[in-house]
Amino acid sequence: MDMFVDNLTHMAKALNLLTFVFLGTVLVTSCSKQRSGQLQETEQHQSLSEKLQLLRLSEIKPTGWLEKQMVGDLDGFTGHLDSIVPDLILKDDIYGKDRLSKSVKTKDVGAITDDGLWQVQFLWWNSETQSNWWDGYLRNAILTGNAYHLARAEKYVNKILHTQDEDGYLGIYDQELRYKFDNENGELWSKATLLRGLLGWYEYTQDEKVLDAIEKAAQNIINNYPINASHPFYSTNPDAGGLTHGLMITDIFERLFQLTKKSEYKSYCVFLYKDFSANKLNEDAQIPKLMDSAYKLRGHGAHTFEHLRALSAAAYLSEDPELMNALDNFLKKIAGTTAPSGGPIGDEWIGQREADATTTGYEFCSTHELMHSYISLLGKTGAMEYAEKVERVFFNAAQGARHPQHSAIAYLKTDNSFSMNGKRNDDTTQPKQTRYKYSPAHQDAAVCCVPNAGRIGPYYVQSMWMKDTEGLVATLLGPSEVSTEINGENVLIKEITDYPYSNSIRFVVEKSGNKTLTLKIRKPAWADEITSSVDYQKEGDLLVFRFEKELMDFEVAFKTSVKEHSFKEDEVYFTYGSLVYALPISGQETISKNFPVSGFHDYQYSPLGFARYLLPTAPNLAGDDSKITGVFLNEKTRKQENRELVPMGKTILRQVTFQRE
Ligand SMILES: [Zn+2]
Missing domain, CATH: 1.50.10.10 (Glycosyltransferase)
Known part of the structure; x- marks a missing residue:
């Protein structure tokens, strides 16, 4: 405010x-x-x-x-x-x-x-x-x-x-x-x-x-x-x-x-x-x-x-x-x-x-x-x-x-x-x-x-779903269901996935007739490779699927790798898919306020074993849908440590950007 x-x-x-x-x-x-x-x-x-x-x-x-x-x-x-x-x-x-x-x-x-x-x-x-x-x-x-x-x-x-x-x-x-x-x-x-x-x-x-x-x-x-x-x-x-x-x-x-x-x-x-x-x-x-x-x-x-x-x-x-x-x-x-x-x-x-x-x-x-x-x-x-x-x-x-x-x-x-x-x-x-x-x-x-x-x-x-002149567009990805009318047919699509915590998505499409349905799925900018269990065409940043059948069940997977990004003059940060990754820092929790409604509190955090990390010349980073692993240099001890980065959304205290050693 x-x-x-x-x-x-x-x-x-x-x-x-x-x-x-x-x-x-x-x-x-x-x-x-x-x-x-x-x-x-x-x-x-x-x-x-x-x-x-x-x-x-x-x-x-x-x-x-x-x-x-x-x-x-x-x-x-x-x-x-x-x-x-x-x-x-x-x-x-x-x-x-x-x-x-x-x-x-x-x-x-x-x-x-x-x-x-x-x-x-x-x-x-x-x-x-x-x-x-x-x-x-x-x-x-x-x-x-x-x-x-x-x-x-x-x-x-x-x-x-x-x-x-x-x-x-x-x-x-x-x-x-x-x-x-x-x-x-x-x-x-x-x-x-x-x-x-x-x-x-x-x-x-x-x-x-x-x-x-x-x-x-x-x-x-x-x-x-x-x-x-x-x-x-x-x-x-x-x-x-x-x-x-x-x-x-x-x-x-x-x-x-x-x-x-x-x-x-x-x-x-x-x-x-x-x-x-x-x-x-x-x-x-x-x-x-x-x-x-x-x-x-x-x-x-x-x-x-x-x-x-x-x-x-x-x-x-x-x-x-x-x-x-x-x-x-x-x-x-x-x-x-x-x-x-x-x-x-x-x-x-x-x-x-x-x-x-x-x-x-x-x-x-x-x-x-x-x-x-x-x-x-x-x-x-x-x-x-x-x-x-x-x-x-x-x-x-x-x-x-x-x-x-x-x-x-x-x-x-x-x-x-x-x-x-x-x-x-x-x-x-x-x-x-x-x-x-x-x-x-x-x-x-x-x-x-x-x-x-x-x-x-x-x-x-x-x-997450919008319409264009042809049909439906999956603009923002994630687990969802859309139920709407396209060309006079009722269409129900289930988007089954843990996205962005997984980069594979299963789409189950049910429709009430056999007219052609045009379904466009956004290709994320970070996808290195796309696999799909059915055919599609590429149209700019969209994957275009066309179906006549009343039931379609298919899977699309976006392959990616750890991406390093420069930030400001001398910092870098890492993404895997849509997620920015952070090195979690353990903290001491204090409840600083209680509310009259039970179960609600204010929480504060101080770092435990505080250290900040630098990125060594050979960090050997590897990633999958849940973590990025690599070697980081502890600024305090000057020792290299194997550490695991996790999505920012799973952290309280954390380090997201790193300067090079
Ligand atoms: Zn505000």
Whole structure:
């Protein structure tokens, strides 16, 4: 979450933030003139159609380890977050009777903070916590088909629908406050997070009442922030995290356009991004900054990486060449911020840094947002390089920030993780840093990452299969089942595998007739050799199978070897298949907090027998689907040792990058 507590002073100095007065008394000239006329021009364009279409949420199911993990999360932090932090969820009816009014000046969200500077953000925080949590929760319930959790989700959806006003308003402000802001506020952000969950529920139930409510809420925004005649992102203060998170309402307008094909939503999406880009805001994803080759990303990580999705939507919906160029530049800038695991700098600011495996942490929120943005680009472009990026982030950064045994996650994590005692590798320059530990809540920082840890699995799973003009595409690999209709035939495909912990996949395809089914399977970039028990054709990065038969059962195996990658100037790291491997470091576990709900704790780790390793000239590396073995040089003893690297997702303390001897 964009609150910076202890590292505030530290980072604010670097970013020259302290010169801003938070409640903004500095007048900023309105930017309306800059953008008049642009939109009409772009509205002439037809949107580029997405190369790959998302399936309906309920058409894909996780199986194997993915299902096990999602069921475990429902039994764990995702299923219990409301009871773990009841004050933030159960006791604050922020969209209903506790909507914010002028009389509410502060809110205690349990965060450790230096001063009242960020109090105004605390006002909307619970809307993000609640809605992101519900979004992940209900998607987990839908994808795993769990009746108990589905019933709870349905009750929640009905309760939220009852809070909708006659005029369509769904949100957190009373009549007096809504849509009347010139500064920090949570108007659009509280709606973006809420409506994402409702869209998920609609896709599952196909209940028109839910879609109706979402469209009414969208129309209420359009009525109050009229297209080309208002400035939803105007702020007297350029630091307005809730306001700029609000750009993600484009997720809603873009999806509504995909579902309803109403061009009004498309135009509005483009308008929102352009208004955001034209206003004076300290955010990276604005056109002039992206077009400046010398500009280095510096904003709050979660914002920057989610805004990639808003720009992608606006660029592809408008086909505006300027936006397309800005998008290309944005992607290049982001490439320099990602660690070997794919985790993007976000601890919490990017701060013009390049990724480092030991010193730049990534926030779970940033990890989720970047993955979701890559999924969105995968659909738009059909380019499998984005699928590679999605797998890199999900299997490594995200899995590697989950506790491998307990239901808890790291708010912040580094690839090389030498201790997890709250601070980044025991860096004492941040005395109040608490985020480098495992918790089912992280309330002392902010309850933003745990809700997103519940979203990332479902967002991965729901995008594993997509449709193109010919048939089905297995874009992201892993154990799953897809059941959909292609050319009027019902098609059920079981993808049976431990992928990425095994690189062989069995596909069982059943269909209701004998029309030709075209099935495309992504060929991972790292595959040296492919074996298949049936014939296929290669089409770019896809293996294309065509069947008439009603039942097909075949196996595809991707052969690979240990791959060595250079990182920065003098480091290397290793992958085998989709997985980044790490040398595990044994640690001493301490339970640093107990929760009222039994079985939930905060965990911290100190290294035992601490040593770091170098890579000798002849490491003799060998790998298989579960481990990489080799010889490493102990920096302390200067002796060579036979060591075993394991996937990052199976580690707590670890070393991922190595310098050469
Ligand atoms: Zn977070």
